[in-house]
Amino acid sequence: MVHQEIGAKDVVVIVRRRFWLIFLLTLFGGMAGFGAARVLPKRYVSKTLVLVEQPEVQPVTPVAPNATDNVNQRLATMQQQILSTARLEPVIHDLNLYENDIDRLPMEVIVERLRQAITITPVAPMAETRAQNLPGFTISVSFENPQVAQKICAMITSMFVEENIAVTTTTDAGTTKFLNDQLDQAKTKLDEQDAKLAAFQRRYVGSLPEDSQTNLNLLNGQTSQLEAATQAVNRAQQDKSFAESILAQQLSSWKASQTGPAPETSEQQLQALQAQLIELQSKYTADHPDVIKAKNDIAVLKEKIAESEQQRKNAAVPDKSTVPSAEPTQILQLRAQIHQYDQVIKERSAQQDDIKKQIAIYQARVAASPGVEQEYKLLTRDHQTVLDTYNELLKKRDASAMSQQFDQTKQNDRFHVLDPANLPNEPSFPKMPVFAGGGFGGGLMLSLGLSLLLELHDTSMRSEHDVEVTLRLPVLAMIPVIAPNSGKPRTQPTLTASYKAKEHAKA
Secondary structure, eight states, X not given: OTTSOOOHHHHHXXXXXXXXXXXXXXXXXXXXXXXXXXXXXXXXXXXXXXXEEOOSSOOSSOOOOSOOSOHHHHHHHHHHHHTSHHHHHHHHHHHTTTTTXXXXXXXXXXXXXXXXXXXXXXXXXXXXXXXXXXXXXXXXXXESSHHHHHHHHHHHHHHHHHHHHHHHHHHHHHHHHHHHHHHHHHHHHHHHHHHHHHHHHHHTTTOSGGGHHHHHHHHHHHHHHHHHHHHHHHHHHHHHHHHHHHHHHHHHHHHHHHHOOOHHHHHHHHHHHHHHHHHHHHHSOTTSHHHHHHHHHHHHHHXXXXXXXXXXXXXXXXXXXSOOOOOOHHHHHHHHHHHHHHHHHHHHHHHHHHHHHHXXXXXXXXXXXXXXHHHHHHHHHHHHHHHHHHHHHHHHHHHHHHHHHHHHTTOSOEEEEEEOOOOOSSOSBSOHHHXXXXXXXXXXXXXXXXXXXXXXXXXXXXXXXXXXXXXXXXXXXXXXXXXXXXXXXXXXXHHHHHHHHHHHHHO
């Protein structure tokens, strides 16, 4: 076999020749696997499937859950907590696990043995859904007793469900409490800013930035009123001066008429009034009160001159003992007008003073407006910052409270046990078919390998082909071996080949 290729016929021949070796080793391997499966300690696996349920309904306003961590991270954290020594040690005592080893081995070793018996496997989401959230996970417990394995699996599952509820509740309560504390601090700062802003508004009432345009409009209005009051005072003073001049003329005319004044005096008054009328007409229209009044005074003076002329013609020499008569109505009216003009001048002058004071106030407000506006901006900016912080915290607090209520109604993602921990009927290790099949397969492979090794070390020649390959000589004849007590001849290729070799050597 070392010097030739093995064909299919050679394999069949070898198998036939080594049949009992192959059969016995294969049978021994199968029996060994079967025996190992019966002898090895059995392990039973209890499994349960826990689903992570998504919220069945969503709130009207999008509320982010307080537990913002990923479900995978939360599951990893809970796995470390639940599989810790503090959580597994009570399980060992409650179920009386490892009774034979609990007294002679440390508790850490026993807990580690139980931890290795527990397997938590996440369930991968379907690729078609492209979901990132964990749909669920599987809890498997391997133990020697199926009932104990089921109990351990049920207890671990219960721990996961309770821990999820506790984590969610604690997170919600902690978030809400933190936001309440922050909200109280923000409210205190907001109250301080409100007090500062109110004091500033009381201090600069009327000078605030929103009052600047109003102050300008009022200043313009007061300036217009001051101009109107000044014009009224000037006009009243002019009217008073004119009335005083007319009064002086009237008094002189009246006194002259009482003492017989010369006609030239009345004529001079008439000329003066006419000159004044011409001057007024150059300034005002014919409908102006001063022009109309001047015309009336001229007409009255003309009537008086005519009456004086008539009296001089008809009247006799006056009696010196006669008592002087009272002032005429025109003089009394002029005195009343002059008094009215004095009152108007007094009122308008007081009005001027008040308007000037108001103008000074508004001018001071307009002048101080830039500085007040700068300070007001700083104050309102701080107030707005605190107000925005307060509103944001208030919104978060309300969202946290809504999220907490949302979690309490079990509308948030929660763990749901889909398949309770099962009671295994057959051991997961060792499996009889696997061990038996493995034994048969191992025995078969061992027998085939051993047969091949024996064939490689076998130097006998069993056919013409072996002779030709080994000696590189043709076979001339085959000498049968006649065995005693046998009626069948048997060919001995090795003897024939040896004989041929000797004959060839002699030649």
